[in-house]
Amino acid sequence: MLTYEVDAPGLEIVTVDAPARRQGVGTALLEAAREVAVRSGVRRVWLITTNDNLDALRFYQRRGMRITRAHPGAVQRARLHKPAIPVVGDYGITLHDELELELLMTPEGAPPVHVRPGTLADVTPVLALLDDATEWLVGLGRTGQWGTEPHSTNPRRVAAMMRWATQGQLYVAESGGAVVGGLAVGAAQEWVPAVDEPELYVNLLVTDRTRKGDGLGGVLLDHARALAVQRGLGLLRVDCYGGDDRALVGWYERQGLTPSARFTVPRPDGTEWPGQVLEQRLR
Numbered sequence: 001m002l003t004y005e006v007d008a009p010g011l012e013i014v015t016v017d018a019p020a021r022r023q024g025v026g027t028a029l030l031e032a033a034r035e036v037a038v039r040s041g042v043r044r045v046w047l048i049t050t051n052d053n054l055d056a057l058r059f060y061q062r063r064g065m066r067i068t069r070a071h072p073g074a075v076q077r078a079r080l081h082k083p084a085i086p087v088v089g090d091y092g093i094t095l096h097d098e099l100e101l102e103l104l105m106t107p108e109g110a111p112p113v114h115v116r117p118g119t120l121a122d123v124t125p126v127l128a129l130l131d132d133a134t135e136w137l138v139g140l141g142r143t144g145q146w147g148t149e150p151h152s153t154n155p156r157r158v159a160a161m162m163r164w165a166t167q168g169q170l171y172v173a174e175s176g177g178a179v180v181g182g183l184a185v186g187a188a189q190e191w192v193p194a195v196d197e198p199e200l201y202v203n204l205l206v207t208d209r210t211r212k213g214d215g216l217g218g219v220l221l222d223h224a225r226a227l228a229v230q231r232g233l234g235l236l237r238v239d240c241y242g243g244d245d246r247a248l249v250g251w252y253e254r255q256g257l258t259p260s261a262r263f264t265v266p267r268p269d270g271t272e273w274p275g276q277v278l279e280q281r282l283r
Contacts, residue, residue: 010044052089118170242276
């Protein structure tokens with residue numbers, strides 16, 4: 001038996017009970033969880049286990065799940081409220097910590113994707129993704145969104161990217177050893193209409209144009225949702241280009257976000273860049 005909960009950050013596996021071991025029962029249950037996640041429109045399957053659960057750690061990692069974060073002392077804190085939690089767990093290991101594992105799913109046949117914190121070494125490949133996206137838009141005659149010049153030659157964009165990387169706000173999607181997406185989260189920029197509640201704001205989302213259709217944008221948005229929930233934030237917001245046919249606005253709507261405020265940013269040529277804010281309640 002497997003129990004689970006589906007919410008904005010993904011499908012959380014709550015319990016797995018397979019008394020008959022090494023007969024494929026756990027694997028079948030995990031595959032069922034993946035199928036439920038797909039039907040529910042989420043791309044992240046995740047769970048939390050304890051530091052002594054070596055059998056589970058081996059099982060889940062052999063089936064593609066990755067350890068994404070540790071919560072030192074989490075079991076000790078839980079024991080203050082639930083004294084029945086044992087001090088010593090499996091293999092004589094003292095119970096101290098919780099470990100979080102996740103599986104990010106892409107369409108069948110696509111290489112697996114892993115989202116990790118970005119570093120300064122990732123600034124150049126993420127800028128390259130932005131340059132490629134701009135070149136693609138220019139080829140379509142859609143110059144209103146990002147103009148025509150490469151992002152990698154824009155001092156403001158380069159400085160922002162380096163700031164996000166050094167302040168722990170940059171995340172990258174990696175597949176096959178290559179950076180295929182970039183995500184920056186934090187506080188909203190000064191030109192964005194403010195809200196009077198805590199939030200997580202998506203300041204950058206870009207993916208590899210050659211991986212179109214692999215759901216990379218959705219994977220990165222799911223990661224942003226998960227970060228918001230982990231930080232106790234109930235609101236996720238993002239802004240995008242709101243001009244022309246508003247195709248990008250439509251994409252975010254299909255990802256579950258709702259348009260809210262509109263705003264404009266003055267351009268050097270005297271025109272105004274039209275922006276659209278979208279939001280999603282996470283609790």
